[in-house]
Amino acid sequence: MLYLESGRVVEKKILTPEIYSLYLDTTKIAKISRPGQFIAIRFPFLYDPYLRRPFAIADTDGTKIRIVFRVRGRGTLLLSQVVEDNFLSVLGPLGNPIPEITNEEVVLISGGIGIAPFFFLAKVLVQKNKVSLFFGAKTGAELIMLNEFSRLGMENLLLATENGEIGETGKITELVRKSKIPEKAIVFASGPMPMYQELRKVIPNKIYAFFEKRMGCGTGLCLSCVIRKKDGGYLHLCRDGPALDLDLVKE
């Protein structure tokens, strides 16, 4: 099921000068959203920018959806300018939820704004699993939502910053390498491509990685959001993802 809703901005938070958080009142979409899914937002009545922008569902309470995003281009710049009580056009939920997981050790590895889908994931996964989060960013300020993560009751919260402000100094992949990730742990990763390439080297586990691509529709109509498959052809991120078995991906 898919809904197109007019979502009122009920709360806006400026997390850093470049990272924002919005809570959108989208009752129908929120009610059926599952961890791992995304929504696609556009500005009503504007034709420039034209396309929707995809955002991971960072959290939901069943009536509101939270997104967190970094300003990267004109779409996110405009989105960073909205104020409370503005309305946005929201399409969703899109993409595949992560499967139901129970009684497992789950490891989440995030770099930078890749943290976006992980709050909702962690919130649901801690109910029936042992969850650890590795979270790295360039600076301490970019380790966003730390208080909220620490209240979830995860087994471990391991942090790294490149400037050494919080946690280990260096990349999060280095911290992952030094830690003993259980062989049977289910690993989700969300961050930039170089982080995935490094993760492949430092842990043998199967990795389900969240991807981002330039997306046309988010609904499987246009076939724009392709990722090269190892065995030839393409995966379509909106239909097959956004989390993909990293072994299937060639990039």
Added chain:
Amino acid sequence: MDKLNLSIRIGNWEFSNPCLTASGTYGWGENFPVVLSKVGGFITKGLTLSPREGNPAPRIWEVHGGIVNSIGLENPGAIYFVKNILPALTKLATKIIVNIAGSSVEEFETLIKILDLPEITGLELNLSCPNVKEGGIAFSLSPKSCQRVVRSARKITKKLLMPKLAAGLTDLLELGRICEGEGADALTLINSLPALVISAETFKPCLGGKTGGLSAPCLKPFVLYCIQKVREVVSIPIIGCGGITNHYDALEYLIAGASLFQVGSQNLINPFAPIEILEGIKKYLKEKEISDVKLIINKLEL
């Protein structure tokens, strides 16, 4: 007021309303059956004889007021389509039109023979895809190949034949006259315009397929111009395509001389757009006390 009539007849075919979904903007019809059952017709993604995996990413690039796409005709090939996709399409309460792209006259002929099936209402001859290399742009843009393709297609099939023409680097009026002369039933005007997006940082094209096709609202005034000009030189129906975002756009295309219209890029940002546009047209006609949509077609006062 009497009951509102939205139906449009093209040759032997009666469309329940003038709204079609444009090729490549509604996938293979597997999503949103509720929408597709309400439109006059569904046009498939471009189909080729052999499967094609399509172009590398990025395949879409947003520009001001529009998009440039370079999908590269990703499709599973004609045989797979007939066996695995068409059966599900026939369950939709709408007309099925297959968009076909050959790289030679012979390939078009083979495709038409494979698709000359009762479930299929019409064939949109893609004489203009900006995103394929084989055959080269020279094949798809040349009046001579246009003539040969339409002529041999007409010999093979009695189905609704609607060549989709390229504008920008062609003489659209000449192509239109040729298609009419060779027995086309209608003309789709226009395909996405050939386009190039490059980066001053890298000195390279932004799209994986290098060049692409420009579509969406920025195209609308040009498409209106094309419809109006071609309307003056051909008498077969015109199907307006490119840049429709709302019912006013669609109405303007009909007024400029189109008998049907296609909703394209707008489906990507709102998959329910065709329904909203049809509802908007009904409301407009009721308010103006116009009982039949046909009464506004080609009524532009110049």
